[in-house]
Amino acid sequence: MAIVGRPNVGKSTVFNRIAGERISIVEDVPGVTRDRIYAHSEWLGQKFSLIDTGGIDIGEEQFLTQITEQAQIAIDEADVIVFVVSAREGVTDADEKVARILYHSDKPVIVAVNKVDNPELRSEIYDFYSLGFGDPLPISSTHGIGIGDLLDKVCAAFPAKGEEVENNTVRFSLIGRPNVGKSSLVNAILGENRVIVSNIEGTTRDAIDTPFITQNGDEFTVIDTAGIRKKGKVYENTEKYAVLRAMRAIDRSDVVLVVLNAEEGIREQDKKVAGYAHEAGRGIIILVNKWDTVKKDNHTMHEFEELVRQEFQYLSYAPIIFVSALTKQRLDQLPSLIKRINDNHERRITSSVLNDVIMDAIARNPTPTDNGKRLRIYYTTQVAIKPPTFIVFVNDPDLMHFSYARFLENQIRDAFDFEGTPIHLIERKRK
Numbered sequence: 001m002a003i004v005g006r007p008n009v010g011k012s013t014v015f016n017r018i019a020g021e022r023i024s025i026v027e028d029v030p031g032v033t034r035d036r037i038y039a040h041s042e043w044l045g046q047k048f049s050l051i052d053t054g055g056i057d058i059g060e061e062q063f064l065t066q067i068t069e070q071a072q073i074a075i076d077e078a079d080v081i082v083f084v085v086s087a088r089e090g091v092t093d094a095d096e097k098v099a100r101i102l103y104h105s106d107k108p109v110i111v112a113v114n115k116v117d118n119p120e121l122r123s124e125i126y127d128f129y130s131l132g133f134g135d136p137l138p139i140s141s142t143h144g145i146g147i148g149d150l151l152d153k154v155c156a157a158f159p160a161k162g163e164e165v166e167n168n169t170v171r172f173s174l175i176g177r178p179n180v181g182k183s184s185l186v187n188a189i190l191g192e193n194r195v196i197v198s199n200i201e202g203t204t205r206d207a208i209d210t211p212f213i214t215q216n217g218d219e220f221t222v223i224d225t226a227g228i229r230k231k232g233k234v235y236e237n238t239e240k241y242a243v244l245r246a247m248r249a250i251d252r253s254d255v256v257l258v259v260l261n262a263e264e265g266i267r268e269q270d271k272k273v274a275g276y277a278h279e280a281g282r283g284i285i286i287l288v289n290k291w292d293t294v295k296k297d298n299h300t301m302h303e304f305e306e307l308v309r310q311e312f313q314y315l316s317y318a319p320i321i322f323v324s325a326l327t328k329q330r331l332d333q334l335p336s337l338i339k340r341i342n343d344n345h346e347r348r349i350t351s352s353v354l355n356d357v358i359m360d361a362i363a364r365n366p367t368p369t370d371n372g373k374r375l376r377i378y379y380t381t382q383v384a385i386k387p388p389t390f391i392v393f394v395n396d397p398d399l400m401h402f403s404y405a406r407f408l409e410n411q412i413r414d415a416f417d418f419e420g421t422p423i424h425l426i427e428r429k430r431k
């Protein structure tokens with residue numbers, strides 16, 4: 001869902017309320033921005049993503065242009081739109097301006113009248129019927145009033161999900177800042193493989209995915225090519241929108257190709273984008289594109305690789321491949337690499353084999369002690385895939401130091417092929 005409305009009605013306060021504590025996890029990766037506009041949330045078991053369009057500034061444009069562009073983004077990106085207004089100011093010209101944009105959409109719009117901090121203010125909501133979106137809902141985001149009712153309404157308005165078709169396609173996306181060569185790469189990849197033309201008509205959301213099949217019969221779907229293709233809208237050139245687009249593509253992918261531009265080197269924005277893919281727990285491959293533009297000797301590739309490793313330390317598990325959309329260098333290796341990383345991302349290890357590895361590791365490097373108390377590891381088991389997630393049952397989780405957890409992760413990586421995927425270790429006290 002997306003939150004829209006003129007400035008100061010309380011959009012980001014509503015956003016933070018709904019995003020709750022879940023958002024703090026994202027902050028661990030260096031370079032991930034604090035002013036967040038995208039989050040995941042859940043209400044009564046229903047998972048959804050959340051966009052604060054108010055956080056997307058459209059360059060130097062004037063105020064009215066900003067809010068109309070933001071409303072347009074909501075229409076393009078969300079299934080449900082929450083239109084926030086303020087009980088304290090009543091209906092303003094700017095509110096009406098936003099409403100006129102939203103009329104052009106057939107997406108459900110819910111009017112949330114914010115700042116209804118006490119029951120006396122409830123009578124203020126009636127004016128907002130004039131916006132033409134049905135019953136306005138009183139909320140107070142600072143006091144947490146009415147948020148549950150709002151989420152009930154939002155969840156009821158989500159379109160019914162069709163049965164997910166189970167198939168063997170590997171879904172991947174290309175992310176990276178503008179001009180690194182994402183669309184050129186997509187075109188080059190599709191040019192070398194057989195694109196599956198779908199005969200399902202009228203699908204808007206799914207039409208942005210392109211399925212294709214390789215010569216040896218492996219099926220892939222490249223996500224979000226429409227986001228890569230330029231549609232010429234003003235907001236598409238803003239950094240925040242690019243980030244938003246990338247995050248939505250990441251959400252829908254098994255494997256994410258982080259594209260860098262060898263010609264220009266590594267920029268701050270590359271790190272942000274890569275950080276999101278890492279936090280989302282997807283399989284990751286780092287693509288250094290435009291390799292044809294670089295003057296090379298025997299050390300060039302190694303040096304560039306060192307640089308990437310240094311700048312993206314948290315992606316130490318991701319393979320790096322040097323490619324060119326122009327000359328098609330190494331692009332033929334890409335499908336099998338994506339498939340291999342996807343296999344690793346969904347790899348399951350049986351508990352007996354896993355525990356042998358952990359016991360060997362402990363024998364070689366004894367568990368740490370703190371104040372005379374030693375960490376004891378009783379049992380380890382894999383509880384999830386995509387990404388592989390392990391629970392380590394211990395006597396006291398506080399005794400598991402970061403460095404020892406890292407050691408265990410490395411032992412697991414040495415024993416099994418988890419290249420290209422993050423793995424999560426969770427310490428839990430044995431009951």
Ligand code: GDP
Pocket residue numbers: 005006007008009010011012013014054114115116117139140141142143
């Ligand atoms: P945005 O520009 O729409 O994102 O608005 P913000 O979330 O930044 O909020 C604007 C101002 O309104 C801030 O000073 C908030 O503290 C205040 N505010 C937000 N929600 C409420 C509310 O429910 N009640 C009151 N009284 N103030 C609120």
Ligand code: GDP
Pocket residue numbers: 176177178179180181182183184185228289290291292293323324325326327
């Ligand atoms: P996007 O914004 O990331 O989708 O980037 P584009 O695919 O639009 O590419 C931006 C520019 O880089 C275009 O002019 C491309 O022709 C050029 N380009 C893309 N890939 C390569 C490459 O591998 N080598 C060279 N020399 N140019 C490239």
